Amino acid sequence: MKYLVIYYSKTGNTRKVAGAIYDALPGEKRIKPMNEIHTPEENDLMFIGFPIMQFGPPARASQFISRHAAGKKIALFVTHAMPCMSDDPNQEAMLEKELNRCRAACSKSQLLGLFHCQGELSEDIARELIASGNPLLMEFAGMRPLTIGHPDPEELEQARIFAVGTITP
Template sequence: MKTLVAYSSLTGNTQKVAQAISDAIPGAEIHPVDKTPNLSDYGLIIVGFWVDRGQPDRKTQEFIERVEGKPVGFFFTLGAYPDSDHAGDVARVTEEMIAKGQNQVLGSFRCQGKVDPALLERMKKSLPADHPHAQMSPQRKARLEEAAKHPNDEDLLRAKAFADDTYRKALSAPAKPNGGGRP
């Protein structure tokens, strides 16, 4: 089955995970979300992104709007803990976006990714002093310090397991008739 791994990454975290996923799938092609070949050629699409204010980043949202009637897996990296409500909300919102195109969501994967220090500096300067992201609480400091260690080798192993699982599911997924698509 021809597989596309499409990713969006500003600072390299998501790209690293995308590469591990692509390496785990026989013959997979890997491309940035805004430079993919024609999607009709692929039997499985795995899309990966960095989380931007609680959602897939804009380029990824535009990509998802072009995906119709496919088996799809998705993954993301984020500053928050992967088991947080915030991460769960991102997964739910993404699943809804993908499902709009009559796609079949086969599974998802997420892990933390270091947050660009320039972004933290900008937040500190531009947000009102009482905003939670303008301050460095002990909890936030601990979360950012943990994020700075990711994606690590263990994340990449889990990403590989997600890739294996998604590929296996796609091989056994019933083919969709033509004519699926966004309402």
Template structure:
């Protein structure tokens, strides 16, 4: 089985998850950022990773999936500032809505699953969100301290397990 792990990452969080997935796989595999991928032909499975930006998949992810992934076997991995587990029903609903947009993006692919975890908001990013003028984005910036250290070792190990479970399903 030939697998491609491809990612888009501004501050390195999603890249860490991509590397954890790549390391966890033992078959014929490659890891590449989006900008060096111009075709998904010749791969049996593609792991596509990106951060949530402005409440959904960023333009780079929409472009890659819409232009290259139709009919392909895809699994997603996504990082975001919101905590993966929250007691706040509003926060939970908002994250679920964002993840749903990511799944919906893959409607024309053979979609196999999604892994997601929190990713640290850098100080610079928090500053940019505050000055965006969008109140909801500015409120993410206030969460910065609670994002520090993510993805952590547990989340990276979970990402690896997710990737192995996807490949096991295909072998089975």
């Protein structure tokens, strides 16, 4: 089996998860940032990762998936500022909506699984979100203290487990 791990990462969180997934995979494997790929080399399974941006997958990730992963086996890994578990049902519902948009971007592929975890909202990004004027994005900026340190070692271990579970028949 030949595996490709492809990621888009603006501030490094998704890259960390990509590294954990790559490390856990056996045999023939490659890891590459999305922007370095024109045409993905031949593979049996692509792990494709990106951060959630503006409540769904970033346009470049959706485009990559529709151009290069139609009809192919893929697994997604996603990072986001929202906590995976929340006491607030609105927050839980919003995260589920965001993840469903990621799944929807893969409607023409064979999606084998989706891993997601929290990723630190950097200080620069928090400032960018505040400047956006979008009240929901401004609210995200206020979440920064709760995101610091993510993905943490336990989440990276969960990513490794996800990789192995995805390739195990």
